[in-house]
Amino acid sequence: MSVLLQATGLTKSFRMRGRDVHAVADVSLTVAAGAALGIVGESGCGKTTTARMLLRLEDPTAGRILYEGADITDLHGRALLPFRARAQLVFQNPFDALNPRFSIRQSLVEPLRNFGIPAGAHAAHIEAVMQRVRLMPAAAWLDRRPHELSGGQLQRVVLARALIAGPRLIVADEPVSMLDVSVRAGILNLLREARDSLGLAAIYISHDLALIRYVCERTMVMYLGRVVEEGPTAALIATPAHPYTAALVAAVPVARVEQNRAALPIRGSLSDAPLAGPGCAFRTRCPYAMPRCETETLALRDVAPGRRAACHLVGVAS
Ligand SMILES: Nc1ncnc2c1ncn2[C@@H]1O[C@H](COP(=O)(O)OP(=O)(O)OP(=O)(O)O)[C@@H](O)[C@H]1O
Ligand SMILES: [Mg+2]
Structure with a gap:
C-alpha cells in the first residue's frame, strides 16, 4: 500500500466569545493511493474543517500533513500549486462552485491556466x-452558462473541473446532498468510474452512512471534533464498536438490516455536549456512560484488526 496523504494530530481551534473552541482535535488519518475514506458524523462535528485542513485551504492550529511523504503543512502560495493540482475539492453546492458569469469552457480553462x-x-x-463526465458532444455545452444547466449537469461540470488537471485525490464534501435523489446515483457512479479508471483516491464526507457504505472501504466517525471510531466500513456498520457509531447506524434504515444489536436510544443533541475539559465528549448522550467517562480522555486504540475506537466499553485487541 502506498500512502498518498497522511495527517497526524490535526487540530483547529477558533476563538469564540473570548475562549478557544476546538472545531477539530487531534485527528490522524491515512489515505492510500486509489483508496476511498469516508468521514461521517453529525452537523458541526468538524468534517469540513478537517477536509479544508487536509487540502491546505485552512491552516491547522497543530498537526502535520504529508503528501506522498513530503510535509506540506507549512507551504503557502505558489509553493502549494503542485499539491493543489493533485488534491481537488468537489464542492457541496454546484450552484456556488461555478462563476455564474463564466461559460463552462471558461470554468474549465481557469484551473488549466x-x-x-x-x-x-x-x-x-x-x-x-x-x-469522462458524459457531457457530450462537448461543443453543445461549452458555451453555456451555469443558469442554463440543471443541478445534475452542473455537478458534472464541477466534477470535470476537479478532474481536469489530473488529481490523485478528490475530496467530496457532501457531493450529492443538494441534488435530487434521482440524479444522485448517476453522479456517484461517475465519481466511482473516474476513480477506477484514473486510480484516484477519495475522501467522501457525508451525514449519510448509506452513501458512505456504497463508496468507501474505510470510514472514520467524528464526534465533536474527534475521531471516535475508524475501520473498514462494512465491519464498522455490522458491529459498531463505539456507542456513537451504533447510534448513527441505528438511524440509517438501510444499514439497520445488517446490524446485530437492537437500535440504541441516543439522548439529547449536540448542544448538550460538553465542549471542553477531560472525559469523553459523547458521555452526556451515551446510554452506557460510566464515572470514568467523565474524567478519562481515551485515545483511539486497536479494538480488532484494522479497527480502532475510543471507548472504555470495547476491549483492547490482543
Ligand atoms: N471560521 C470559523 N470560525 C469559528 N468557528 C468555526 C469556523 N469554521 C467552523 N467553525 C466551527 O467548527 C465546528 C465544525 O464545523 P464544520 O463546518 O467543520 O462541521 P461539519 O462537520 O462540516 O458540519 P456540517 O455537516 O454541517 O457541514 C462547528 O462548531 C463550527 O461552528
Ligand atoms: Mg460540512
Missing part, C-alpha cells in the same frame, strides 16, 4: 474531461 498547462493543450484536456 492556474496549474500552468500550456494553452495549446487546453482543448484536448477539455474534450477528454467532458467525455
Whole structure:
C-alpha cells in the first residue's frame, strides 16, 4: 500500500466569545493511493474543517500533513500549486462552485491556466474531461452558462473541473446532498468510474452512512471534533464498536438490516455536549456512560484488526 496523504494530530481551534473552541482535535488519518475514506458524523462535528485542513485551504492550529511523504503543512502560495493540482475539492453546492458569469469552457480553462498547462493543450484536456463526465458532444455545452444547466449537469461540470488537471485525490464534501435523489446515483457512479479508471483516491464526507457504505472501504466517525471510531466500513456498520457509531447506524434504515444489536436510544443533541475539559465528549448522550467517562480522555486504540475506537466499553485487541 502506498500512502498518498497522511495527517497526524490535526487540530483547529477558533476563538469564540473570548475562549478557544476546538472545531477539530487531534485527528490522524491515512489515505492510500486509489483508496476511498469516508468521514461521517453529525452537523458541526468538524468534517469540513478537517477536509479544508487536509487540502491546505485552512491552516491547522497543530498537526502535520504529508503528501506522498513530503510535509506540506507549512507551504503557502505558489509553493502549494503542485499539491493543489493533485488534491481537488468537489464542492457541496454546484450552484456556488461555478462563476455564474463564466461559460463552462471558461470554468474549465481557469484551473488549466492556474496549474500552468500550456494553452495549446487546453482543448484536448477539455474534450477528454467532458467525455469522462458524459457531457457530450462537448461543443453543445461549452458555451453555456451555469443558469442554463440543471443541478445534475452542473455537478458534472464541477466534477470535470476537479478532474481536469489530473488529481490523485478528490475530496467530496457532501457531493450529492443538494441534488435530487434521482440524479444522485448517476453522479456517484461517475465519481466511482473516474476513480477506477484514473486510480484516484477519495475522501467522501457525508451525514449519510448509506452513501458512505456504497463508496468507501474505510470510514472514520467524528464526534465533536474527534475521531471516535475508524475501520473498514462494512465491519464498522455490522458491529459498531463505539456507542456513537451504533447510534448513527441505528438511524440509517438501510444499514439497520445488517446490524446485530437492537437500535440504541441516543439522548439529547449536540448542544448538550460538553465542549471542553477531560472525559469523553459523547458521555452526556451515551446510554452506557460510566464515572470514568467523565474524567478519562481515551485515545483511539486497536479494538480488532484494522479497527480502532475510543471507548472504555470495547476491549483492547490482543
Ligand atoms: N471560521 C470559523 N470560525 C469559528 N468557528 C468555526 C469556523 N469554521 C467552523 N467553525 C466551527 O467548527 C465546528 C465544525 O464545523 P464544520 O463546518 O467543520 O462541521 P461539519 O462537520 O462540516 O458540519 P456540517 O455537516 O454541517 O457541514 C462547528 O462548531 C463550527 O461552528
Ligand atoms: Mg460540512
